[in-house]
Amino acid sequence: MTSGQAAVPAPVRSDTDPGDPGTGDPGTGRDAILRAARRAFTQRPYADVTIRGIAADAGVSPSLVVKHFGRKEELFNTVADFGPAAAELFDAPLPVLGRHMVVTLVRHRRALQSDPLLRVVFSLGNRDERSLLRDRFQEQVTDALAARLTGRERTLRAELIAGHLLGLGATLGLHRSGAGADATPEHLADLYAPALQALIDGS
Template identity: 75%
Template structure:
């Protein structure tokens, strides 16, 4: 083999394809059962490209277990419009990236160490970060409930495939779902 990428994989999309395939693999199978070759086959790239881009299976797992980039996109709105932004961004990310940016924290099958790492990173990078953005009482509890609503939306859209959620536009989903999220963000009593 010459070290070239397989046909049909552009240089700019190889990394994204690898990350999507790795997220699927680490979510659906325990870490010990995941191989670089299986990820490469799913991504349509060579295993050597994965090693070149990420170095090792462990480093690839740690990249996949990082919720920071998803959090950056999800929380990029002021509190007054954050609920709608969260729903729209989550739906867009699911549709564009062909996977949910948050659900891997729930459905990962790894051993206790891997699941613990995912849960700790989720709490640190999603829930605690959101709690710091919220004003008013019970910000940590409200952040946990908001995370639960987002996970619930992702799970619902995954479970009911094909379903109304796939036919609905992101705007329609936000019109229906965002008010509940926004109420927790603002902490209002009304």
């Protein structure tokens, strides 16, 4: 953040983790650290975030945060990386990609209790280092998807697809005990994927 920029007020903390895939390393505190870091970096100015504060939120010692992730800058770079999530979401042939994205996103949320993309929404409107989240999302998600599409208006279609995925994640988070919570990933894909697939196909 530049010296002339005003700090952005922190929004009320939500218990819903807007993060991406966990590490699959239970019992070490690594996943808890990542969840706390995602909340911190997406809800507060970068300069206000500390390793000690992240550790307290995660319920671990500051030394454990350093052991797993090193300095604050390195931890931020981990939080800002959408590459692995995008690779998983886009790992299907174009004719079935819409369905694959819906099923993958829903299964991920339920297995890891986090969303692979939604944290980028929490950085909207801020001008400090959190703009890196938006830049990485553009590069690793929207641009990567546009490069896979064929036909006209690929960038616009990729942006709209990304919006659909963010909307699905936000809806599932908002209605955590609603009808969507009882629906199978496949049934949600039956209802939601056709709109995505139309954008993928360019029809």
